[in-house]
Amino acid sequence: MLTRTEAIVLKSRNYSEADLIVTYLTADRGIINAFAKSPRKTKSRFGSSLEPLTHARISMWGKEQTAMPRLTQSDIITSFYQLRENYTDFINLSKLLEILISLTPEHIPNRKLFSFLLNMLELIKSAVQESKDALYMIAQIRLLALIGYAPRLKGCAKCSTHSLDFYPSSGATLCIRCASVPGSGEKKFIRTNNKVIHFYTHTIEWPIHITNRLKPDQATISELSTLLDRHLDYLLSKRLHSSTYLTSTAQ
Numbered sequence: 001m002l003t004r005t006e007a008i009v010l011k012s013r014n015y016s017e018a019d020l021i022v023t024y025l026t027a028d029r030g031i032i033n034a035f036a037k038s039p040r041k042t043k044s045r046f047g048s049s050l051e052p053l054t055h056a057r058i059s060m061w062g063k064e065q066t067a068m069p070r071l072t073q074s075d076i077i078t079s080f081y082q083l084r085e086n087y088t089d090f091i092n093l094s095k096l097l098e099i100l101i102s103l104t105p106e107h108i109p110n111r112k113l114f115s116f117l118l119n120m121l122e123l124i125k126s127a128v129q130e131s132k133d134a135l136y137m138i139a140q141i142r143l144l145a146l147i148g149y150a151p152r153l154k155g156c157a158k159c160s161t162h163s164l165d166f167y168p169s170s171g172a173t174l175c176i177r178c179a180s181v182p183g184s185g186e187k188k189f190i191r192t193n194n195k196v197i198h199f200y201t202h203t204i205e206w207p208i209h210i211t212n213r214l215k216p217d218q219a220t221i222s223e224l225s226t227l228l229d230r231h232l233d234y235l236l237s238k239r240l241h242s243s244t245y246l247t248s249t250a251q
């Protein structure tokens, strides 16, 4: 069966001598992997349409539920080469794509996620360099919110008391009373501040087209970045452990 869809290249990896496996976020089928035959042989237009971040219209051949359909056609809609050539953009976007791939299940259609990523690429492409640190941060927060992994930073998650202590193991801020469950030992937390929490909350709650009114200072961005990295470390290592566990019990 032939399928056509719009897609954004998340990553591609070599397979055998000349072939590639391309991971896409598609408009209609969520995250998928597709097999591309010999795109590396020549510097073709087909080959360059498989570069990370490229927005393309693709056709694939394979059964509906096949694990690896074969890519038969790929036409660039927007190449976003500017984002690949700008080192800072590419590093920050690679992190965003990594989060997306690690925390989103494959084959679950999500139009909102597709439009979000496309809008973000356009926004970052057209932004001036000075406003980009805020934009990368906004993109990361909104992505986490969209896929259901945003930390909760609005008072204690259990009793709503004001709190600035974020506990990575709970993915939330907790007050000292709710955090100290007898017998659970001392839990590690990061103390944040009101500025960070305001910026974070507005980023999630405000419509995307007015997020450019958010002007966080460098300290706020860097504190929030540390907090989110800890949150992600915890999430991803837990996920990694649970998948190792699943593999070992499956044998």
Ligand SMILES: [Zn+2]
Pocket (backbone or CB within 6 Å): 156, 157, 158, 159, 160, 161, 174, 175, 176, 177, 178, 179
């Ligand atoms: Zn509490």
